[in-house]
Amino acid sequence: MRSTMAREPDSPWRSKRLPSTGGHQPSERVQRADPRAELRLYGFNAVRAAFARRPEALRKLYLTQARIPQLQLLLKWCVAHRIGYRVVEESDLQKLAASSHHEGVVADVLREEPLTLEAWLRDLPAGPQCAIWLDGVGNPHNLGAILRSAAHFGASAVLLPEHSELALSGAAARVAEGGAEAVRFVRLPSGDRAIARLREAGFGLAATVVEGGEDLFSAALPSRLIYVLGAEGEGMDRGLAAACDLRLSIPGSGAVESLNVASASAVLLAAWYPKR
Template sequence: MKRDRPTSNGSPWQRSEPGRRAPARDEEPRKPMPARNEETRLYGLNACLAAFARRPQALRKVYLTEARLPALKAVLAWCVKHRLGYRVVEEGDLDKLTASRHHEGVCFDLVREEPLALDALLQRLPAAPAPSLLLWLDGVGNPHNLGALLRSAAHFGAQGAIVPAGAGLDVSGAAARVAEGAAEVVPLARAQAADAALAALRAAGFAIAATVPRDGVSLYATALPPRLVLVFGAEGEGMSDAMIAAADLRLTIPGSGAIESLNVAASVAVVLGEWWRQRGS
C-alpha cells in the first residue's frame, strides 16, 4: 500500500500524476524544474546517501520503503525543508521504478551531473611530482563492471576516470549501486581527442600504462611510476591497438594460465592494489 507524504505546507502528492507534487498555495515562485532528460535515477542505499552527502541540491524526488525511513531521516528532513516530495512505496513499486530488484529500498531522482572536461580534472590534481593515479577506460561499457571498478578506484585512491567523449559511458543507476558510493568519489572526465588528451596528461607528468593480457611486463616485477594513467580495455575486444601503441608501458597480470585474463573490474582491483602497495600506503 502506497502512502503519500505531505510536503512542508501539508499538501500531499497527487496519485494521478506520480512524480509530481501538488501545487502549494503559499509557496514562493521557484525556478523551473529541469527537463526530464537532465535527470538521472539512482538507487541503492549507499549510492543514494553518498550522492545526498555531496550534492543535496541535485535531489528532486525520493521514493523509499517504510523500512528505510530511519536510515533516510536526514534526507526526508531536507525534502520537507526544501519542499521536495517524497513517497513511501512498496518493494514492488521500486522494482518497477528502477527496473531492478537490487534497489535496497530507496530510489532518488537527481539532476544529472555532467562529466568533467579533462582539463578541469587535471586542475583538481596535485602538481607533479606528487603521486597521482588516473584510469582510462577504453571501450568499457558494462554498468556492473563500471561500478565495481569505481569502487576499487576509490578504495585505492585513484583520483579520476577518463573516458572517450564518444563512448557514451555514464554512471547509470546500476553502476552507482554496485559502486556503493564510489561514483561520488571518483569523477568521470571526457577526453575529446585521444592524442591531445595523452599529450595533456604527459605534460602534467603522467606516464601511460596499458594493461594487456599477454606480452607485457609483469605487474609484480615493475616499478610503477608515481604519476600514472592506467588504461583498461573492454572484455572481449580489449583496448584499441592505437592506445596500446601510444602507451609508455605495457603491463600484464601474471597468473596460472588456466584462463587468459581477469575481467576488467578484477584487473583494475589487482593493478590498483599493486600501485598502492608500491607507494607504501
C-alpha cells in the first residue's frame, strides 16, 4: 500500500484545499526531521507563537480535526506557500511528538541558530535589560519553564556558554507556552571575554547561590542585569561565581534546601522586573 506521505510527482506534499470539518484524513508515519536543521514543535501555544513570529520557518504541519477552526490562518498560509500539512489522529500526533502533550498540533520548523554576543548587544535597546546565563542547565522542562518566566518578565535572552550543548527542544518549547519565541538564545565567547564584554555594555552580573549571598529582596539590583544560574544538582562553576559582581540568595523558610532552577529564575526575574 502506498504511504499517504508520498509526494505526488507534480505537486507539493500537502492537501489541495483546506480540510473541511467533516470526513477523515488517513493516518500516517513520517521520519523525524533532521535535528541539526529542523525542530519538531508541539503544543498549541508553541506552534502558534512560532508561526506568528517567523511563518517562513514552517516546513510541515500536522493537526487533528478539532484544531482546524483555531488554525485557519496557519492552514491558509500552508496553502498559499505550498507547505505540506495533514489532518491526523491523536495517536499519530503522539507518535510524531513522542509525547501525549501535543495539544492537537505538531509542526516541523527551521531551527533558529543562537545569536553571537556581539550581535545581541548591537541590537539591544538602551535602558533596563535583563538576561539569564545558564551554566550547565540541561533539563528541557526546566529550560521551558525558564523561557516562559523570561518572556513574562521581559528578559531578552538566555546566554549559553561557549561549549554548552543546551538547545531548544520540542519539550522545552511546549513548556514555554510560546515564550521560546520571545527570548533569544545567545552563544557566549570564553568566560572571561564574555564577562568583560557584558560589563562594557553596562551589565552587572549576579551569581545566584543557595547560601551566603545577599538577600535578593533587599539587594540593590542594577537596571542592566545578568543572572547567572548553575546546573541542577551540581550548582554553578565556582570560578564563574567568583567573577560576578553580586552573589544573591533567595530567602525562604528553610523547610527545603532551595528552589529548583526554573522556580528560582521566576523569583529572580520578578525581583528585577520593577527596574524595567
